[in-house]
Each structure stands twice: as C-alpha cells, then as structure tokens.
Amino acid sequence: MPLRLPPLPALRFFEAAGRHQSFKLAAAELNVTPSAISHGIVGLEEALGVELFVREPRGISLTASGADYLSYVSEAFSLIAIGTQRLPTHRADRPIALSCAPTFASRWLLPRLAGFRARWPRVNVSVDTSSRQVGFPVDGFDFAIRMSRAPVAGTAWTRLFDEQFVPVCSPAYRQTLRDAGGEIDLRQATLIHVNTAGEDWQAWLDGTGTSGIDAAGGLRVDTIQLAFEAASMGLGVALGRKPLVDSDLASGALVEACAGTVASSTAYWLVSAEDADSAIRRPELADFKRWLVGEAAPFARSAASGGNLEANAEVNDNPNTGSDGGATHPHR
Incomplete structure (x- = not known):
C-alpha cells in the first residue's frame, strides 16, 4: 500500500512559514499571497487533525506538535533537494x-x-x-x-x-565640528544611525571610552549605504565600517571625523x-x-x-x- 502523504504544496507552505515564523515572509519567499499561505496551512491542519501554529495578534508561533513536525518536513525537503542536485541529468552549469x-x-x-x-x-x-x-x-x-x-x-x-568602526563625515562637515582650540568635538555632531545594524554608535562609544555623547539622537536610515551617502552629503557623522567604507575614504568623499578605531564583535x-x-x-x-x-x-x-x-x-x-x-x- 502506498504511503498516504499530505498535500505537497501545503507542506511547502508549512516549511517556509515555520522557518520564518511568519506567513507574510513565507508568502514573499514563495511568490504567493499571505492569504494563500494561511489557507494552505489551515487545510494541512485539517488533513492532519492537529494544530501546527498558534495564531496571535502579534504573529504566529509553532505549537509543540508543529515544531516536531517541521523538523521532519525540513529534512524531507532537504533530501529531495540534495537528490535532485545529484541526478546525472541535473544541470551542472547552473550559476x-x-x-x-x-x-x-x-x-x-x-x-x-x-x-x-x-x-x-x-x-x-x-x-x-x-x-x-x-x-x-x-x-x-x-x-x-x-x-x-x-x-x-x-x-x-x-x-x-571583522569590521573596523571609525566615525566618518564629509570634509566640509568635519570643519564645523572644530571647537575654539581646533579640536574635533563630536558632541556637536548629528550622529547617523543604521536601524538594521546589530552594532552601531554605542559599540564605538564603549570601545573608545567616549562619554558625554547622546547615542540615541540623530538621523536614522535603514542601510549602511544610505548612512555613507548621508554623511557624504554633510548630514552628519556616520559610523564607518572598514573595509566597506574604504573606497569613500580613498576618494576623499568621506574623511575620518576623529581618531579611534574599534573592532566589531x-x-x-x-x-x-x-x-x-x-x-x-x-x-x-x-x-x-x-x-x-x-x-x-x-x-x-x-x-x-x-x-x-x-x-x-x-x-x-x-x-x-x-x-x-x-x-x-x-x-x-
């Protein structure tokens, strides 16, 4: 007697949603709508007779049964992918x-x-x-x-x-940060933050022992690229991340605002x-x-x-x- 399997498309929806802990992210990955993911998983739960996800206003989470089932489904898809790659007729020239x-x-x-x-x-x-x-x-x-x-x-x-952190800004902006004695005073600067960065200004301040600077205020962007561009436009001081910032420093579009390099953790x-x-x-x-x-x-x-x-x-x-x-x- 052949094995009785749940609907395979629904299993694919479940694997992606379980891995991301999100119907929305699973939908984006699989090029379908979140509604399709949700309906597919509801159908899978009905077919299996077990609840796979806890649905709450703030999001979803796997039930104990769902987490256990996900480990088997993920392994099964991995085995299929590996087997496909090893087929003699599988394209060896793929990118x-x-x-x-x-x-x-x-x-x-x-x-x-x-x-x-x-x-x-x-x-x-x-x-x-x-x-x-x-x-x-x-x-x-x-x-x-x-x-x-x-x-x-x-x-x-x-x-x-690793990355190496160093404050960077445009040459003209650095001139505005000089105090009466000609020294750079970062307390006058607008700090440019990267929202998605795991380590940002606080890591540099702690690493250099710098105090008296508000690490929370300033301009916020969502990518390092935007932070570098904002700094080159004179909008403030960004946390340069070597080697990603090396080309800007070499061209002169950005300069080191002050001394002090800190290694990322x-x-x-x-x-x-x-x-x-x-x-x-x-x-x-x-x-x-x-x-x-x-x-x-x-x-x-x-x-x-x-x-x-x-x-x-x-x-x-x-x-x-x-x-x-x-x-x-x-x-x-």
Whole structure:
C-alpha cells in the first residue's frame, strides 16, 4: 500500500512559514499571497487533525506538535533537494547562487567578481541581496555571507573578516565640528544611525571610552549605504565600517571625523550546506570558496594587526591570488 502523504504544496507552505515564523515572509519567499499561505496551512491542519501554529495578534508561533513536525518536513525537503542536485541529468552549469547584504555586495563583493570571472569565465554567479532567511539546500542557494559572533550548527561556516568602526563625515562637515582650540568635538555632531545594524554608535562609544555623547539622537536610515551617502552629503557623522567604507575614504568623499578605531564583535562568515563544495559534484563551488576566502585574507590580517590595507592593494587587485586563507570555521 502506498504511503498516504499530505498535500505537497501545503507542506511547502508549512516549511517556509515555520522557518520564518511568519506567513507574510513565507508568502514573499514563495511568490504567493499571505492569504494563500494561511489557507494552505489551515487545510494541512485539517488533513492532519492537529494544530501546527498558534495564531496571535502579534504573529504566529509553532505549537509543540508543529515544531516536531517541521523538523521532519525540513529534512524531507532537504533530501529531495540534495537528490535532485545529484541526478546525472541535473544541470551542472547552473550559476553559483549567493545570498548577502546589499551594501556588502555593492562595496566589497561586486568589485572583486571580475577577478573571479577572469579565472573561471564559464562559471556564472547569481547574487541575491534580499533580507530573507536562507535554508540550505532547500532554497537553492549554494552560499550566504552573514554577520555573526559564532557559527551555527548544521551548516559549514568559514570566517572571512571583522569590521573596523571609525566615525566618518564629509570634509566640509568635519570643519564645523572644530571647537575654539581646533579640536574635533563630536558632541556637536548629528550622529547617523543604521536601524538594521546589530552594532552601531554605542559599540564605538564603549570601545573608545567616549562619554558625554547622546547615542540615541540623530538621523536614522535603514542601510549602511544610505548612512555613507548621508554623511557624504554633510548630514552628519556616520559610523564607518572598514573595509566597506574604504573606497569613500580613498576618494576623499568621506574623511575620518576623529581618531579611534574599534573592532566589531561580529564577523563576516561564508556559510554553506556542509557538503556544498563537494569537488566531485560541483568543483566550481570549491573554487569559488577558495577564491573568496583568499580575497578576504588580507582584510582579516589587517584587522588582526590594526593596520591598513594599502600594502595589500596589489594582492587584492590581482585576480590570480587566492588560497584557503587559513580561515577558521564558526546582514545589512
């Protein structure tokens, strides 16, 4: 007798909603309406005879039965995805799919992709900068770049580098911050905050031991890119994040408002499924990982030494550089 399975579309809705803890986010991921997600899960609950979610005014949460069932459903979809990828007829030339934050993509990753393409011209790369959570390998991504203090179990994590925080502003705005003695007084500045950043001005103030500054007031934006643009327009002082702000400092669009560099407590990590870079199945994934870690290595060394990257510029710009980088394993 064949196994009696629940409706597979409803299971897909349930897996996404359970992973996101949100019907709205699941709908955005699957390109359907939140109403379709809700109705599909209601039908699934009726078919199973069990309540999977607790529905409250502020959102949803999994019931104990739902959480237990999600672990089985997620594993089943992962096995299907892995099996599909390993089929002999499965396209081996599909792009390398990478998820990362938009500012990181535009300021660090994209300027370096030409080097990767020069070495592997037949390998295509797809970059997704949406903020949705990524599930390996169900969502079709090969890699993600995320900020975290430590790795998370169940996936492979390779540390890339930390950020270095330094206040930045336009050259003209810095002149307005000078006191009668010519010293920079940040108490006069409008601080530009990034709402989505895990670490912001308070981390720099604590790290430098600076007091007497209201870390809550000022201008608020939702991306690092907007913060840098606002600072270059003379709207205030943003928290520069090296190496993302390096190009603005090199061009003179932004300058360091004052001395004091603080290392972030989080780092950028390259995340993948544990067997994503299998040299047998898709050797280009292993090549991409080695290349990316090699590109990140000079920044990791610079952050560790507290120096700058000018001495490493030739290495960074050379498309033929790249190694395992000695990285250890552990969004905006």
